[in-house]
Amino acid sequence: MAKASWQGTNLPRVGGFNRAVVLDTIRRRGEISRVELAQRTGLTAQTMSNIVRALMADGLVTENGHAPSTGGKRRVLLKVVADAYSSVGLHLDPERITGVLLDLAGGVRLRSTRRLPDDAAPETVAAALARTLQQLVRRSGIDESRVLGVGLAVPGPLDSAHRQVLSPPNLARWGAVPLADIVAERAGLPVVMDNDATAAAIGERWAGGEHRSGSFVYVYWGSGVGVGVVLDDQVHRGVSNNAGEIGHLNSGGGRGCHCGRRGCLETHCSMRAIVADWRAAGGEPTGTAIAQSYEELCRRAADGDAVAVKVLRAAATRLGQALAAVVSVLDVDRVVLGGPALRHVSDLVRTQVSKVLSKQVWAPEVRPVQVSPALIGEDAGAVGAASLVLDHAYSPRLATLLGSGSDPS
Amino acid sequence: MAKASWQGTNLPRVGGFNRAVVLDTIRRRGEISRVELAQRTGLTAQTMSNIVRALMADGLVTENGHAPSTGGKRRVLLKVVADAYSSVGLHLDPERITGVLLDLAGGVRLRSTRRLPDDAAPETVAAALARTLQQLVRRSGIDESRVLGVGLAVPGPLDSAHRQVLSPPNLARWGAVPLADIVAERAGLPVVMDNDATAAAIGERWAGGEHRSGSFVYVYWGSGVGVGVVLDDQVHRGVSNNAGEIGHLNSGGGRGCHCGRRGCLETHCSMRAIVADWRAAGGEPTGTAIAQSYEELCRRAADGDAVAVKVLRAAATRLGQALAAVVSVLDVDRVVLGGPALRHVSDLVRTQVSKVLSKQVWAPEVRPVQVSPALIGEDAGAVGAASLVLDHAYSPRLATLLGSGSDPS
Structure with missing residues (x-):
C-alpha cells in the first residue's frame, strides 16, 4: 500500500533523531556542559543525560575536565572522541x-x-x-x-x-x-x-559549526562550477541529486558546450574556457595543461596584470549573474565561495560577484546578500x-x- | 542562550505533529478506514485510534458509513467534517x-x-x-x-x-x-x-491530495509571474518569504522595468508587456484596460490568429527559459502552470514551456520534466x-x- 506523503513519527525514531542532535551539538560547540547541552537542544535533563550516557558507552563522547567556576559546582565538559x-x-x-x-x-x-x-x-x-x-x-x-x-x-x-x-x-x-x-x-x-x-x-556545514547553520548556497569553483544548496540546515539534493547544477544554465553568448547545448555557464566559467579567453585576449600561458595555465593567469591577476584581471572579472560576472538567479529562486541571503579556482583570486572574485548580486538581485534592501569566502580551502x-x-x-x-x-x- | 541549529523533539510536539498527519491523511483520501489510516501514517493502531477519538471529540472528523465488505467485518470510514x-x-x-x-x-x-x-x-x-x-x-x-x-x-x-x-x-x-x-x-x-x-x-497542495505530493514548482501567471516552491511536501518560503520570485530575473533584452533594473522577466511576461508586444506587432485591442486587452489577445490566439500566437509564444519562451534555471537549481521534475493569464491559452503555453525546458534543462534523460496544468483554475x-x-x-x-x-x- 502506498504511504501517505507525510508519515507520523514514533519513539524509536525520535530517540535516534535526538541522539544525533545531541552528538551534533557537542561536536559543533567543541566542549559543552550537560546543562548547556540541555538548554541548546531543548531536551529535558533526563533525556539528554540518558543519551550522553549511551554516547559515552559507545566511545563517541568523553568527559574533558571542568568549565571555569561560576560560583557553584564546576561543570563537567563533554567533547567528541575525535579518533x-x-x-x-x-x-x-x-x-x-x-x-x-x-x-x-x-x-x-x-x-x-x-x-x-x-x-x-x-x-x-x-x-x-x-x-x-x-x-x-x-x-x-x-x-x-x-x-x-x-x-x-x-x-x-x-x-x-x-x-x-x-x-x-x-x-x-x-x-x-x-x-x-x-x-x-x-x-x-x-x-x-x-x-x-x-x-x-x-564539509562547510560540518566544519563551520554555528557559522554555517541555517540556509546558504556554497559555490564550488574548480575545473567547472556548481552550487551546493543548504536550506534550513538540510542539504537539498533534489529529485535526481543534481540540485545546484548551474554549469549548464544558459548564460548567453552562444558558445558551444560539451553537453551539446550553447551558451552554458561552463562555456564561460570552466578553467578551460577562462584560459581560452585569456589566450584570445593576448595572454600567453607558458605551460599547456589547463590547471597550470589557469594558475598562471590567477597569479598574474593577483599581481595586478590588467588583462588577467579583466578576463577573471568577466568570468566572475557571468557567475554572479547565474548566482543572482539561484539567490532569487531560493531566497537565501548567504553565498559562500570556495574551490581551487579561487586560489590567489578569492578577493577579486568575491568583490565582483558581490557587485553583480547587489545589482541583479531584487530588492537588496529587503534581503541583502552576504558573500563570504569558504572556511575550507582548496581541499573543500x-x-x-x-x-x-x-x-x-x-x-x-x-x-x-x-x-x-x-x-x- | 542561543539555540543549537537543531533542536531535539519531545512528546507533546510529537503528539501535535502526529495529529496533523492523521487529519491531513484523512482529508487527502476523502474517506478512509482506521486500518488503512494506520498503514498509511506508519503509526500504531493504538496511537492512531487515540488521535481519531480526539479529532472526533473536536468535531473535525466523523464516521461516514462502511467500506464495501471484503469478506470480514466491514470497516467504518472516517472523513473530515467539511463545515x-x-x-x-x-x-x-x-x-x-x-x-x-x-x-x-x-x-x-x-x-x-x-x-x-x-x-x-x-x-x-x-x-x-x-x-x-x-x-x-x-x-x-x-x-x-x-x-x-x-x-x-x-x-x-x-x-x-x-x-x-x-x-x-x-x-x-x-x-x-x-x-x-x-x-x-x-x-x-x-x-x-x-x-x-x-x-x-x-492551494494546489491542499486540493491536489496525492497528485501534488513531494516536490514541484507552481507557476502563477497573472498580471505578473511568480513561482511557488514545494520541496519534499514543505512549502519553501526562503529567508525573506520571497522564494520563487522570478519576475525580476534577468531575461535579457534590456527593457526597463518598474523596479529600476533592465531586462527583468516581467518586462516580457507581465500582461502589460505582452499587450504592448501585441500592439508593436500590429495588434489593435478594442479596449484600453490591460486585462481586457490581454484576454482579447488570448481569445484570438485560441482562434488561431498567427500574430497573437506568435506574441504569446515569445512570452512563453522567456518564461520557459527562466523556469529552466528554476528547475536546474532546485532539481525538481514537475512544473505546474496556473493563474488567470492562462485562460484560453493553457495548451499553447504549456506546449511552448515544455519545449523550452526539454531543450534547456540539462540531461532530460536523467530527469525528464513534466509540465501540467494546475488543478485549480483562475481562482488559484x-x-x-x-x-x-x-x-x-x-x-x-x-x-x-x-x-x-x-x-x-
Missing part, C-alpha cells in the same frame, strides 16, 4: 585526485594528492582513486574497522539512481561511468558519492567527501525522524 | 479582487469578485478587500467564530518582516504598504499574507489564500515537530 572513527574523502577534480583522512571531529589527519593525465580513462581514474584511498589508510595506521566509509566527490552532473558520473567537464568522452561501484570493488570499502559542490557544502572537495560519510552516519536527519526520504547514492 | 470550520481567501491580482469562502475539506462554498480602477490607491484597495471579506461571511450565514481566519494573496515581492507589499506590478507607485494590517484592522479578523504564487502552490490565488489559513492551522509542520522555524506573516 573514535575516521572517514576517507576522495575528490576527482578531474585533473587531479585529492584524498584526506578525517577524524570524527572533522580534523584532517592526512592528505594526499596525485595528478591525472589529460583525458584519463575511467579505469585509470578508478585505479588512482583506489590507490590514494589504500595509501591513506595504510599511512594512518588506523584499523580498517575504524574507517566508517569512503566519500567520493565528483564533478556533476550525476545519474545518481545508477551511481554514475556523466561526462564530467574535461572528461567529456566518459559518457556514463559507475565510478562509485568501481572504486568500492577495488577498495573493498563502502563508497558514497555526491557531486563536488554538494559534498563541499556538507576531498574534505567534503569525507564529511559526506560522517554526515551520513551522525547528522540529525529529518528522514530518520519521519521514516522516509532518500539518501545520497 | 466544521471555514476560511476566507482574498486575492489582489491587482486589477481585480477575488474572494472565496473555503470549507475545511477545501471546497469552495462562495465566490465573489470585483474590479479595481487602474492605479488604485492602497486605501481604496484595502477597503475593497475588507468589503469583499465582510460580504462573503454575511452571505455564507456562518457564525464568525467558525471562520478560522483570512488569507491574503498579493503579487510579490513582499517585505514580510514588516508585512508589507512592495510596489506590485501595475501598482508601481505604491512603494511599501502594510496591507495585511490595514485589512485586519478594517475587518476585525486575523490576516495571514503570502505572495500569490506561494499561496496558489499551497484566492483559493490559495484561503488554503493558507487551513494549511497554517492543520498541515503537518516540521517547525511544530522541532519547536523552531518561522511561519508566514
